[in-house]
Amino acid sequence: MADKVTIADVARAAGVSRQTVSNALNAPGVVREETRRRVLDVVEELGYRVNQAARQMRTGRSRLIAIRIDPDQDGVSGSVHDRFLHGLTEAAAKAGYRVLLYTADGDAAEIAAFEDLLGAHEPDAFVLASTHHGDRRISWLLDNDLRFVTFGRPWSDLPNARHPWVDVDGAAGTAAATRHLLAAGHRRIGFVGWPPGSGVGDDRQAGWATTLASAGIAAAGLIRVATDGVATGEAAARDLLTANPDVTALVCASDSLALGARAAGPVAVTGFDDTPVARVVGLTSVHQPLAEAAASCVALLERILAGDPSARTHMLLTPSLIVRQSA
Amino acid sequence: MADKVTIADVARAAGVSRQTVSNALNAPGVVREETRRRVLDVVEELGYRVNQAARQMRTGRSRLIAIRIDPDQDGVSGSVHDRFLHGLTEAAAKAGYRVLLYTADGDAAEIAAFEDLLGAHEPDAFVLASTHHGDRRISWLLDNDLRFVTFGRPWSDLPNARHPWVDVDGAAGTAAATRHLLAAGHRRIGFVGWPPGSGVGDDRQAGWATTLASAGIAAAGLIRVATDGVATGEAAARDLLTANPDVTALVCASDSLALGARAAGPVAVTGFDDTPVARVVGLTSVHQPLAEAAASCVALLERILAGDPSARTHMLLTPSLIVRQSA
DNA sequence: AAGCATGATTTGATCGTTCAAATATGAGAT
DNA sequence: ATCTCATATTTGAACGATCAAATCATGCTT
Structure with missing residues (x-):
């Protein structure tokens, strides 16, 4: 951990302005190729890393995806969620996002958790991993115009497909x-x-x-x-x-x-x-192909967060049968 | 999600300055009791929640604890980590922290992940959940003067007890x-x-x-x-x-x-x-009492993050035997 | 009654980034 | 040589909180 390299340090070292550094990193097209390369070299050399907090304050984007983690209730299938979580963390990291955990007991508590999180860490999106009939969380998220994907189809009587989901068939x-x-x-x-x-x-x-x-x-x-x-x-x-x-x-x-x-x-x-x-x-x-399911969730979220309106989509993955002695 | 209530909104509504609101929330002692109550009432009424990004920019504290999540390698004991993770998330939430996940394959990759995270989301502390002999992560964290707790004793030849840990006996x-x-x-x-x-x-x-x-x-x-x-x-x-x-x-x-x-x-x-x-x-x-282990990790971290120097401590928890048919 | 310490509250500056608008640069047209 | 237009880059402001220092009250001492 160096002594905190800011964008201004990079700008100074590269002989350009702060904004040019920012553009070189975030809007590659707008900066002259030669300048861009020079800036990126300095970025590399100084080990600059964007400060999320500062960026978030300006852009309103946290690059955080929140998901609930449960105690392994029934025990036996506990690891299912675990595998999904791991896949999600990996896929999210590839897309430049991190996974934030929270706990909640029941829909009402989870909605309270949403409010808490949104006020504080402001995750860009939620992943809901166990949908059920008449899921109040979903309507709450829809009502509040928030971004999310469910892992699990909307089973309920809710207006079908008003939100993107991924599921295993x-x-x-x-x-x-x-x-x-x-x-x-x-x-x-x-x-x-x-x-x-x-x-x-x-x-x-x-x-x-x-x-x-x-x-x-x-x-x-x-x-x-x-x-x-x-x-x-x-x-x-x-x-x-x-x-x-x-x-x-x-x-x-x-x-x-x-x-x-x-x-x-x-x-x-x-x-x-x-x-x-x-x-x-x-x-x-x-x-169940959980890693793929998780990757699909992230892929969907990426499109939604990029503002792609055609992204209100569903994905139904096919599981595979693992044959062992019992049958 | 209201339309983003800031500390200035609260200050205006309560007829005090921004700083007084901040103090009422963070340094209860410094504000007159009557004022404090008035401010807190307004906070409640407007549904104000501190914006982490802004706070983090000023204080350097993110209120985030990072921990690695692995694919369940051996499968059978996969849920052990899962249980710990759940306990950690709950204990952290009680202490006002959130858990951030990352993945890494091997010590070197994990150290790279540390650097990445510290540059971006700046977690306040790390929890290392599977320590091993000659753990390079530990020395790296120590060298860089970072806050962390290990779940697992320092088994190595490293100078004993130079870092706080929690373990099950x-x-x-x-x-x-x-x-x-x-x-x-x-x-x-x-x-x-x-x-x-x-x-x-x-x-x-x-x-x-x-x-x-x-x-x-x-x-x-x-x-x-x-x-x-x-x-x-x-x-x-x-x-x-x-x-x-x-x-x-x-x-x-x-x-x-x-x-x-x-x-x-x-x-x-x-x-x-x-x-x-x-x-x-x-x-x-x-x-293994994993929920308690997780809670102990958080308790230790709280003291460390509060700057308590006497906090360089260890905790060894005692497991219990669950007797079933096999013996 | 003036002086002073103590407590309560406010003011201005700042963290690091990106947005929006302003400015500089350069090629081509007249 | 001047003007345009497009491209490239820079400048100031702002996001929302807290720190540090300044100001305002209040009570106590002498």
Whole structure:
């Protein structure tokens, strides 16, 4: 850490004005090529780095992206968010942004956090990582004309697509799992998921259902739902298998449920999220491309922050099936 | 987000000067109680929030704490860092700080990241979360007179304790595990750990060794080491059990190793880190108080940033044993 | 009642950058 | 040689806060 090189130091050393240095760095076109090179050399030589605080005060841009970090609730899939976070930090850095963390318990608290952050550090954008029905955060951000991307589709009844989002196609994931089971010869394939109402869960169930339907295979009565967890998954799967002894395979909405299902009987099982646990116990699971999802979020944000109006876009990424012993 | 309330707006509305508002907020003692209350009321009413960028420009303080985020390498213990990060964000928020993320691959890259960050967003402090032997980052930070705390003791040959750190007492953890096994009647207790040289690993091994020694039980030949992983753990444990058929319990340096060890034979097994995997498969494991560790880091940083010279301190926290089916 | 210390509040300057407007430079046209 | 027009560069102001020093009150001492 040198003794704080300012733009004035660079200007003096290069024999130009402050503004020319600024232009050489930020508006390359406006400065004569020769001058630009000279300035950049001096910048390099003195190790000049723009002072964000000063820039932010003038431009109103902080080059900060804020995202919430949660305690790993269910534990098993905790690392999903972790992987996303890492991808986001890397992608953001490449685009010249940094990631700022905050915590909040519930929508109201998160909105308070928005206000807090906007008053203080003024992040240029937010990334919302777990959208849900009737998400009040989204309407708040829209109402306040703020920039953000959600990782997760707008599940709610809100005016569709009024904001940019990135998501992983859960249905495609369970569809791939189901196809895999079909290819392995299974015909009676059940589904263990979450109670209806969660967009993510319904989506994953749909992938299983439509795949069976298009294969001309009946699926009536082959669904059980439970709140996420290993024990609950086992109970649900046991119930399903007892009622349908001919079922030979189970597609599950999460690795936790899948782990439970696996203990419920000698059937093929697939999970979702490709968590470390799945890797360790050899569970076939759907892998989300989180690094790409994060990169897409940043790409979308870049366009939005650049003021590109055509940027109100969506991206739906396709997950991949990681086949292991369990199926 | 109102239309940006500045300190001047508050001053006008409260009938005082800018500086008095500033003092009311930052130096409560210097302003008359009555005035202070009036100012704070107006602050509340207008929803004033200090603009960090402006403050930072003047004071040089950003109220930002930077920490690296890694891809979850080994996967199993990935969530450990995640939990720490969450704790850090919460503790930091309580102290009026925000957490800024960065990535870096290797010490040199991380030092470059330090320079980058210091030139731009100027974090007030760094938290280094995985210290290792001959950690060049630490000497760089010390040389440059920067504020930081490490989560992890200085294992190296560096002048001891020249910087504040927080750590969890790994030896105490394995000691607790060993005592638990002794209490359960086990007498021949092996250890599956990592190759010597890693401070963390050596520490965990020491806890096992000293506990057995003080119980007057021989431990010669009961150690096997392997790089972290389930398969490697299984192989190491199998080798140990084959050579010592009388061994009835194994203390392991990680949950990954423990999972492997469990598959190696019908013995009692304890792991380390209390990862989600351990929870799911019923593995007895040593739980690190990560939220407290994070809070301690922030507490230390607060004192350091306040300029308290007596703050060059250490904190060694004690982990707890979570007993499950495996032992 | 004048002098003084102490406390409370205000004033001007400043942090480092970029915006907006002003000025300088140079090539081409007349 | 003068004027235009475009390009290149410089100058002052401003962003919003805090620091340092100055000013204003107030009570106490002698």
